[in-house]
Amino acid sequence: STAPEEDPEPAEEKMKVALYINGNLGDKSFFDSAKVGLDAAVAEHGIEVKIVEGGSDDTKWQPGLLDLADGDYDIIVVGTWQMETNVQEAAELYPDTKFIIFDTTVPFEDGKNSNVYSIQYKQNEGSYIAGYLAAKMTKTGVIGGVGGMNIPVINDFFVGYIEGAKLANPDIKVAISYIDSFVDSAKGKELALAQFNSNKADIIFQVAGNAGMGVLEAAAEAGFYGIGVDSDQAALLAEAGNTATANVIPTSVLKDVGASLKRAIDLALEDKVPWGTNETLGFEAESVGIAKNQWYETMVSAELRAELETIEADIRSGKIVVGSAMGMSTEDLDAIKASVQP
Amino acid sequence: MQEIVKMVDILKVYPNGIVANQKVNFSIVEGEIHALVGENGAGKSTLMKILFGIEQPTEGSIVLNGQEVKFANPQEAIKHGIGMVHQHFMLVPSLTVAENVVLGDEPKKAGGLLDIQKAIADTAEIAKRYHFEIDPKAKVEDCSVGTKQKIEILKALFHGAKVLILDEPTAVLTPQETSELFKELMLLKDKGHTIVFISHKLNEVKEITDRITIMRAGKDVGTYDTDKVSKEDISNLMVGREIVWDLDKSKAEPKDVAVQVAQVTLVNEHKRKLLDDVNFSIRRGEILGVVGVEGNGQRELVDVLTGLQQASLGTITINGENIQRYSIRKIRDLGLSHIPEDRMTLGVAEYASIEENLMSIYFDKPEFLNGPFLKLKQINAWAKEKVVDYRVKTGSEKTPVKMLSGGNIQKVVVAREFSNNPKVIIADQPTRGIDVGAAQFIHKKLIELRDKGCAVLLVSADLTEVMDLSDSLLVFYNGKIVAYFEDASVLTETELGLYMLGLKAQSEAEIRRCVYA
């Protein structure tokens, strides 16, 4: 694949992949991670990748996706439940194009959507471990969680978090707040400070994309712990030079969209993608987990780390089954939150 | 004498395409009072706005003391010693007199701080020098119209005006205020100021000015020594046709009472009594004049009669119906018409067309409606007719009222209010600031309606107008009626003035005569 560009007919065609983002880059987690995964595939395999941001107006997503499908891409990658019907429509209109959809699935029964492959994640399992960790590390018996919005994907994290915390300490209190925005980082900071000051929560888990930066900053400033989400946020912050904030993040709950997409592209190059099926990735595919980095090593005691390893093993083996907010009614969810409310 | 300002071949085309000045030549000599007269829309204000730098001429030049100048804005004109008092006040209501006077050239302390003490002192000083009685610390919004006029002149003087342009300064003044103003103008003249005086009142022009320039339809038709031309000459030159002067008015034959005002009192939020136990009647077939120095309750009287304000106490009955708590609409339905004092804020919507302005009190009459839909064709035909009947000078009835000159706007208002077969007319300054021809036309219409049995209340600051037109007359002072004259024709201006200034008052019993049962 080192053929000069002016070569009219390259010996072997490069694979062309497009990633359609139904939102914007810069969220430090979900979409950014997808981009990281595809960038890695470019670096390794020299494929061609085009990334398109669709913005937050959801009526624009369908035309955007169809525009891409009109192009000569081999594979089009999209994410989130909101794109589900759009992908089905495009897959039907463009049977020769392959589609990968992540963080949700499409119906596959009766051979439907045979050119689609879907990937889902067990984020609740990662946050289950984080919840256990938090409940063990707190000195006040109160931990916190700040979410971007009160929506199922976010709540899926919290359900795991609460269950894990309860395992560590049945009397644990968990304060949950929502910013109702993924951009208002100042509000994220205030909500975290409010949990710290008035609920006495001393370790707070953020699931709020960009606005979550405010939560982590509050932790560094007021002197409590913050748990990151999606990517290894301590490492990212330290890399950017913000060690003060990195130093209050014992771990992050990983939901490695990038790794799962990189894996899918690897498979595609070998023609091994199970088109027409869904895969739900968890620990085994290294797509979900917690960050075990230098901060984890120093802030979390060896004893607790060992306990966490056991729990992880139990989840892998199916001994522990973590509840999920997906498909849970609002009342049931509220009941879970109320049971631990400080 | 030396020619101080010379305007040569001034052409002015407004952005809407109206040619307001067509090659106008105009010159004034130092130390004179120079009148500029002409019908509404003749282009007087435009010419003066050009001299003051508010508008720029499309063509032509201005020569000041022998040197050609160009004024891009008023600031430059002010620097060259030109000052202008606009017909409509250019004051900031929430600021004090002193602040208004010094605005634009404020005394400063170190660091750009406003030296308010010096501003007050300067204002007091200049007022004293020119014999103006004024409180520099008063808020302008609390000042009477006469005072506002003085503030405007003080402003110009403060900014160092040698040439002072006064655009219809007397339109809102009482005779006493006018003569006071004239004294001041003479004083200014003696001190070496040059004055341009615009007015529609030819008596005043004759009284005070040295020379007259007459304009017609955007052109100048000549400059004359004032004492060499008669009033009749002037107005003929202005309109380009003969004007018949006498008002053809028969004696009134008052019939039954149409409007009964009983014990009406109005209090404002500053707890002042603007109307104080007012009682009187207006009878069908008479014109009842109301005079008073501005701010003595006439405006409020009109407001409570027309429903713009609710009286605090007392009752008003129109055609036997008590109008307390009636909406304006309901009052109008009783047959009341109203020519408002301020045509621009009440009388018209300036961005709307003539037609739309004409129909504002008719649009939901059954003859113009088809269900909820307006019969636009009928309305248009009707509006066309009114434009012709009332001689509104315009290209089309679809022209926005904003494009008309003041006099023509007034005709639109009058046309609307008089076409209603009114039973009661409240005419508040019906001819303020409009030219002789138009004023005469309105006067005739008023008399015509009176003769048809209409009850007319005429409020005017123009004493000649009230005395010529009214059958009987009320004088207001301090919110009260202080005099009633059953026969207005026997009165003199001087006598009226005494009552208006509160120097004289009739007895309770004499006043009571204005209440008919």
Next chain:
Amino acid sequence: MINLLTPEFLFTVIRVTTPILLAAMAAVICNKAGVVNIALEGIMLTSALTGVLVSGFTQNIWLGALGGIAGGVFIAFLLAYFALYLKTDIILGGIALNLLTVGGTVFVMFAITGDKGATNSVRSLQFPSVNIPFIQDIPVVGQMLSGHNLLTYLAIMMVFLVYFLLYKTTFGLRLRAVGENPDAASSVGIDVKRVQLYALLLSGVIASFGGMYMSMAYLKVFTTNMVAGRGYIALAAAAMGQANPVGTSIASLLFGFMESLGYQLQSRGIPSQFINMVPYISTIIGLVLYAQYRQRQIAKKKNQKIQEEVKA
């Protein structure tokens, strides 16, 4: 339940109020000059970014502040130029500029840092927090009033500065005249457009501090669209306070109080949607109560006189 009168809570209120107060003071100046500055949001966002970038690259907080101001003033200038000289409807111009800055800041951030979400990789500087001698030693009051960010104290000072500017300087006099009766101002030779231009630029400076507070004090990074509607709230505060500096700061404080109260209530299980409404509903109620109070005062005065009359 919650003890609202803790010093911590009141400290929070002041912190939450600061950016709104700064922007509201900018709005006051514009309102008084008769121009509506909807672009406050965009001004804040731009200055929040340029402040971070300049301070990061120069490692000098004062240059950073200048950079922030320059960014905000640039947007204010665009608004002024289009609205005053090219006669673009000023509300539409403001909306368009807000639209433009949301994308523009991300564009610039990406061009410089390669990141679309936050400026983490820029080692920007922050405005310091300040302990106030003497006051900090007073038990409760010290906890509440001392230790705030420098810009918070600037915001408080700004209320007095704006008051002083409007009512004690010649520029203020002209500005009020221009806002109330532009014809009158121009008839005495005041260049109305220029005064309005200065008012807009000045509002750009003041609102820039609000923007920099977001990214260089409140938080230590710029994040995409981080102003999140605070510019609009400032406009509301200025309208509620009748463009009077003191009334406007009370309105801003009310908003900050309600917002902070919401933060406290959230973690107590009340649905966030309800809590989110509180500040807005209370602003409306505040608006109504104030207007009602004014009306009553007027009516009462009128009535008193009439009562006296009837007795007499």
Next chain:
Amino acid sequence: MLKQWLKKQSVDSKFETLRFSVAIIIALLVAFGLILLVSKEPFEALRHLFLGPISKFRKIGNVVETAIPLTFLGLSVSVMFSANQFNMGSSGALFMGGTVAAIVGLTMPLPTGIHPLVALLFAGVVGGLITSIPAIIKLKWNASELVSSLMLNFVALNLGLYLIMNHFRDPDAGTLASFKFPETALLPTLIKGTRIHFGIFIVIFMVIVIWLFLAKTKWGYALRMTGMNMNFAKYSGISTAAVILYSQFIGGFLAGMGGAVEVLGMYDRFRWQMMPTYAFDGVIVAVLGKQNPIFVPVAAILLAYIRVGADTMSVNSDVSYEMISIIQGFIIIMIAANAFLKHYRQKMVVKEATSHD
């Protein structure tokens, strides 16, 4: 031909055409300059920006479907601004309108044809009630409708979210979304290969109704007079209180109905989690359309065209998403610049005015 046509036009419309074209050209040049800075294939990008919206049938459909809610919002703002009521509540009314349409869609079993109409009516009424609150507050206490409506938008947003969240949320949906609407409630798609839906008839109908209302009915007349000079309207006996109320009710009604049309036409369930991004565009459309119901759809299509072009450009070229909002903002501000080329206009006027003598 063109020359003859131009001659017939008045100075004003001639000038307007000229100003508009030059403004667009300048905006294009600036856009081109910016694109040149960031793109390796600027002409390709420009082609997508300006021809993208008409490059395919489907794309024309995108322009139309985008213009539908923009027209509703533009009409809504136009009616309120015509009465000189600066109510910014259209976006809140739009959101609640969408919510109410969803609730009616989900809870009322009604036959096809009737079902969406009922939903639209309810949505309109609720939207109207929302924008009436600032009107009532203004009438009773004389408090600014601008402020209270801005605040109410946030209240409407949160109220709508609360209702969906707690009563109509589909737990099986991966995000906050209501249950699927029954087939009977949807506004059907009209043209295959596009998403142009039945809402287009509704919007055309409403444009005509509002035009008739403003230009031809007594209520519209009263509304316009109140907007142009409230004192004059009062003095003429027009009930300005009624005008203040009904102008804002109608404004909200239109926005609410627009929300319903959008939700039932473009979606199969309620999926808004935040204020839709175009919720504030009503002011842009109304101002560009000079508050005239006939021009409003034109302005909406213009805006929709710019947006679809920008989206096409971002998908098909290397110009990033952010660049688009910069270009868009600039085009809007440039088109709205009224005094631009003022001197030229004055010359035209003088020529015209003096040529008759």
